[in-house]
Amino acid sequence: MTHLFDLSGRTAFVTGSARGIGYALAEGLAAAGASVVLNGTRADTVAESVSKLVSAGYQAQGRAFDVTDEAAVADAFAQWDRDGVQIDILVNNAGIQFRKPLVDLELSDWQRVIDTNLTSAFIVAKQAARRMIARGKGGKIINIGSLTSEAGRATVGAYTAAKGGIKMLTRAMSAEWAVSNIQANAIGPGYILTDMNKPLIENAAFDAWVKSSNPSQRWGTPDELVGTAVYLASPASSYVNGQIIYVDGGWLAVL
Ligand code: GCO
Numbered sequence: 001m002t003h004l005f006d007l008s009g010r011t012a013f014v015t016g017s018a019r020g021i022g023y024a025l026a027e028g029l030a031a032a033g034a035s036v037v038l039n040g041t042r043a044d045t046v047a048e049s050v051s052k053l054v055s056a057g058y059q060a061q062g063r064a065f066d067v068t069d070e071a072a073v074a075d076a077f078a079q080w081d082r083d084g085v086q087i088d089i090l091v092n093n094a095g096i097q098f099r100k101p102l103v104d105l106e107l108s109d110w111q112r113v114i115d116t117n118l119t120s121a122f123i124v125a126k127q128a129a130r131r132m133i134a135r136g137k138g139g140k141i142i143n144i145g146s147l148t149s150e151a152g153r154a155t156v157g158a159y160t161a162a163k164g165g166i167k168m169l170t171r172a173m174s175a176e177w178a179v180s181n182i183q184a185n186a187i188g189p190g191y192i193l194t195d196m197n198k199p200l201i202e203n204a205a206f207d208a209w210v211k212s213s214n215p216s217q218r219w220g221t222p223d224e225l226v227g228t229a230v231y232l233a234s235p236a237s238s239y240v241n242g243q244i245i246y247v248d249g250g251w252l253a254v255l
Contacts, residue, residue, distance in 0.1 A: 004236040008033030012233060013087045015067045015124060016094030018045040020194040021144065021222045025091055028226030029233055030058035034089060037080075038062040061085075067094045067120035077127040089140040089233045090128040092121035092166075097196050102157040110158045117162035121169060125184075129177055138181030140233045143170050145188040145244050150252055163188075167244050174242030183241050185232045190248025192220045216249030 012029045016022040018040035026036045030053055038053075040046045043064040053060035063079075065072040080087065096116045098109050121143050132139030146163035147153075153160060166186060173184035191210045193201060200206045201219070211217050228247050231237055246252050 005230055005234045006033055007089070007230065007233055010034045010088040010233070011037065011086055012089035012091065013037040013039065013124075013128070014091040014093055015039050015120065017091075018042065018049045020196060021189060021192060021225060022091070022093040023049055024222030024226060025093060025229045026060070027053060027056075027058070028223070028229055029089065029091075030060060031226075032230045032234070034233070035059035035061075037085065037087070039067065039094070040064055041066050067124055068115040070123050073123050073127055077131070081131075086135065087128050087131065087139075088137070090125060090142070091229065091233075092124055092141070092143045094120050095144065095196070097156065097159055099155045099199075101155055105157060113158035114162050114165075117159060118165040118169065121166060125173060129173070129180075129182060132182050133177070133180045136180075138183075140237075141170075141173060141177075141182060141184040142229060142232045143173075143184070143186040145170075145186045147188060147190055147246070147248055147251060149186070149188050149244060150246070151255060170244060171242040178241045181238075183232070183237055185237065185240060185242065186244040187225060187228050187232070188244050188246040188248065188252075189225055190214065190220050190246065190251045192222060192225070194222060213254075214249045214251045215254050216251075218249065220247065220249055 012034040014022050014026040017026040017038040030036045038046050038050050046062040046064045050060045050062040065076050098113050143166050145166045148160040148163045149167040170184050170186040225247050
């Protein structure tokens with residue numbers, strides 16, 4: 001019998017994986033047997049995270065580039081073609097937050113948030129899926145959504161619009177690529193203890209609100225997203241397509 005959750009022999013590319021959720025997912029996919037490719041905008045932090053994984057005995061390499069830059073993304077994939085690196089699993093994780101009420105939000109900040117959280121997923125998946133389709137062996141795409149794929153929250157309007165877009169982009173990918181045995185799904189993390197959320201974690205009122213609004217009464221950790229990522233990256237999810245799975249401790253269930 002095949003090992004449903006075994007990723008050996010697969011290569012996974014995780015965007016924005018020098019730290020936070022991306023790093024935890026890359027580590028988890030590597031622990032499930034995948035060879036992983038890390039990415040971030042800074043070469044030094046990417047290299048540091050690659051060496052952590054390599055010293056833990058995992059197969060890892062890195063490449064620093066900006067996932068909102070279409071030419072840079074195309075160059076990276078062209079280089080992997082030359083090096084024989086075939087991406088079987090893509091995790092579109094790169095993301096940023098910027099908090100400001102919509103009435104005060106500059107167009108350039110709106111654009112930056114949309115580009116990083118939504119447009120990058122299109123840019124990177126386009127390159128990955130073209131190659132998955134040409135190879136004819138299928139593939140896995142995992143987009144990272146948010147509670148804001150479902151619920152509006154004040155001061156994060158651009159992020160909310162981008163993450164709502166991620167949910168529907170995931171469905172659009174399934175509509176076009178399922179026939180090529182590509183499963184495109186999303187994970188919607190709840191409130192997770194990460195650097196990006198540091199201002200929220202350190203805000204006593206917000207911290208208390210997270211705990212009181214969530215039936216689990218606590219924040220989640222990046223490691224708690226790994227099981228869902230391995231599932232969506234593995235043969236276990238071969239007929240699951242276009243879904244967003246919320247890993248939120250039950251927050252949306254009681255909204
Ligand atoms: C916010 C946070 C987000 C959330 C996350 C919830 O202000 O709401 O910045 O990062 O923690 O997306 O799913």
